[in-house]
Amino acid sequence: MQLTDEEKRMLDGKFGAGVQKAMNMIVKVGELFGAEKTVPISSIQHIPLEPMDWLAEMMQDGTKVRTFTGTHSYYFDPQSWKAMGIDDRWAPEEELSLERHNELYRTMGIFPLYTCAPYYVGNVPRYGSFFAWGGSAGQVLCNSLLGARGDRVGGPLCLAAAITGRAPYNGVMRPENRYGQFLVEIGDELKVDEFSYAEYGALSYYLGALAGTKNVVFDGIPKTISLEELKYLFSPLPVSGGTVLCHVVGVTPEANTLEEALHRRKPEQKIIAGKKHLREGWEQLHTATGRDVDLVHFGCPHCSIKEIQHIAQWLDGKKVSPNVKLWIGTSSQTRLLAQKAGFAGILERAGAVLTNICIPEASSYLKSWGINVRVLAVDSPRSAHYVYRMSGGSISIAYGNREMCLNAAITGKWGG
Amino acid sequence: MRLKGRSINPGKAEGEVIICNGPFSMKGDLDPKSGKVNVKGHPLEGKSLAGKIFVFTTGRGSSVGPYIVYEAKKAGMAPAAMICQECEPIIALGAIMADIPMVDRLDKDPLVAIKPGDRVRVDGDAGTVEIIQRD
Numbered sequence: 001m002q003l004t005d006e007e008k009r010m011l012d013g014k015f016g017a018g019v020q021k022a023m024n025m026i027v028k029v030g031e032l033f034g035a036e037k038t039v040p041i042s043s044i045q046h047i048p049l050e051p052m053d054w055l056a057e058m059m060q061d062g063t064k065v066r067t068f069t070g071t072h073s074y075y076f077d078p079q080s081w082k083a084m085g086i087d088d089r090w091a092p093e094e095e096l097s098l099e100r101h102n103e104l105y106r107t108m109g110i111f112p113l114y115t116c117a118p119y120y121v122g123n124v125p126r127y128g129s130f131f132a133w134g135g136s137a138g139q140v141l142c143n144s145l146l147g148a149r150g151d152r153v154g155g156p157l158c159l160a161a162a163i164t165g166r167a168p169y170n171g172v173m174r175p176e177n178r179y180g181q182f183l184v185e186i187g188d189e190l191k192v193d194e195f196s197y198a199e200y201g202a203l204s205y206y207l208g209a210l211a212g213t214k215n216v217v218f219d220g221i222p223k224t225i226s227l228e229e230l231k232y233l234f235s236p237l238p239v240s241g242g243t244v245l246c247h248v249v250g251v252t253p254e255a256n257t258l259e260e261a262l263h264r265r266k267p268e269q270k271i272i273a274g275k276k277h278l279r280e281g282w283e284q285l286h287t288a289t290g291r292d293v294d295l296v297h298f299g300c301p302h303c304s305i306k307e308i309q310h311i312a313q314w315l316d317g318k319k320v321s322p323n324v325k326l327w328i329g330t331s332s333q334t335r336l337l338a339q340k341a342g343f344a345g346i347l348e349r350a351g352a353v354l355t356n357i358c359i360p361e362a363s364s365y366l367k368s369w370g371i372n373v374r375v376l377a378v379d380s381p382r383s384a385h386y387v388y389r390m391s392g393g394s395i396s397i398a399y400g401n402r403e404m405c406l407n408a409a410i411t412g413k414w415g416g
Numbered sequence: 417m418r419l420k421g422r423s424i425n426p427g428k429a430e431g432e433v434i435i436c437n438g439p440f441s442m443k444g445d446l447d448p449k450s451g452k453v454n455v456k457g458h459p460l461e462g463k464s465l466a467g468k469i470f471v472f473t474t475g476r477g478s479s480v481g482p483y484i485v486y487e488a489k490k491a492g493m494a495p496a497a498m499i500c501q502e503c504e505p506i507i508a509l510g511a512i513m514a515d516i517p518m519v520d521r522l523d524k525d526p527l528v529a530i531k532p533g534d535r536v537r538v539d540g541d542a543g544t545v546e547i548i549q550r551d
Contacts (some may be wrong), residue, residue, distance in 0.1 A: 028425075029512070135479070155479045155482060
């Protein structure tokens with residue numbers, strides 16, 4: 001791999017042992033996977049689940065990040081644990097562990113954003129620029145909607161890229177690899193302009209498994225699709241599959257026309273999406289058998305202020321059932337906005353909790369925190385897929401649209 | 417018998433072989449504290465990878481998998497070395513981060529040439545695997 005003089009100096013340890021370790025990781029991964037050079041990275045999303053010992057190794061000799069770096073969501077929220085009902089035997093330990101991480105992040109210059117949707121709160125890679133983000137939902141949104149360029153990378157490589165400011169030039173970072181391979185034509189029988197988030201999600205979840213790691217192109221999506229709806233269209237693809245780039249004809253910046261999205265090639269695979277695909281995705285996600293619901297969650301990926309507004313309007317004057325918890329995942333910055341806009345008060349009076357946790361990560365701790373969940377109701381394929389699996393099947397999923405989930409929060413019953 | 421392939425991470429190790437005939441996700445499949453595979457229905461359910469030479473097809477799954485390999489190594493419960501048919505970026509990062517000798521792209525399919533219970537010597541510098549004892 002071709003290295004600049006500065007990169008060679010990093011590798012030789014001239015910038016300290018931490019930078020040397022980081023550069024060594026960049027070069028090794030680059031060489032193993034055929035990158036001929038590195039490129040400058042302008043935006044990093046760091047997954048804050050790294051072992052402390054390793055972080056300390058990387059910080060040797062006063063390492064600081066060289067590029068804008070924020071943190072991905074975490075499994076514990078120091079501001080909402082009490083309202084969530086987490087046993088107070090656990091909270092001090094979790095708070096301490098998080099604070100120890102935060103101290104190191106401050107020293108390194110990493111911003112404690114703690115959200116999986118940092119594009120709502122200030123981490124927005126520009127069109128054509130390179131990013132290295134942990135978290136596949138963010139990767140696919142930045143590539144597809146923003147036209148920024150980032151490959152599938154592992155957690156440690158993002159921190160190495162933050163420290164060196166560089167990453168191997170690979171995969172969809174290269175313009176010639178950004179053509180659509182798996183074409184989805186929306187069939188006439190699907191009324192996409194009336195789709196709920198859950199319908200967008202279930203269809204994409206089904207298609208993601210077929211697409212594998214191919215770049216996807218959607219043709220036939222309304223030009224008026226909102227950022228929130230796009231989030232539900234994109235984010236299931238790398239859950240059931242490994243897609244990192246999804247063009248939407250007439251909507252995303254590299255797909256003004258179908259021909260442009262395909263780079264004037266024939267698609268490798270084509271499917272006309274219909275009702276049966278939507279139904280099949282839905283059935284794969286819905287694993288609950290009974291009617292009782294214990295927990296309702298929105299915000300995987302984290303909710304925007306618009307979503308919170310809609311939920312607050314729906315819940316205004318209503319009460320969450322005493323047998324159910326309703327958690328709304330969002331960034332702490334958006335929570336602050338919800339407080340100022342008056343939505344947080346409405347939600348609190350209804351018995352809902354605004355939290356910045358990552359629900360899939362938190363799901364493996366729920367039992368030890370004293371929160372017993374057998375059925376989780378969601379409208380997101382990501383939380384449905386991961387919570388079911390990470391709980392070893394002990395939490396089953398009621399999958400439905402936002403209204404169905406909100407009704408379950410009020411009544412405690414699915415479909416009731 | 418000696419197999420020759422590509423070095424993913426340098427270092428030398430010798431030990432008993434354990435095989436997973438499919439892709440392995442460190443996150444979810446491996447409990448880093450015990451070094452055991454704790455997943456119900458997994459082909460290696462209940463078995464420990466600690467100190468073993470772990471042979472598998474390739475990695476899969478979550479981008480935080482490398483952190484799990486590192487934690488297992490710190491706990492003394494990581495595999496002594498890893499051998500893949502063809503490694504993908506996440507598992508490669510795990511080997512690099514935890515500094516575990518690892519090789520892939522061997523001149524003979526390791527899932528055929530190597531048997532569970534064999535003792536092998538992995539040379540991550542040279543990218544070679546030597547079978548030194550067979551049951």
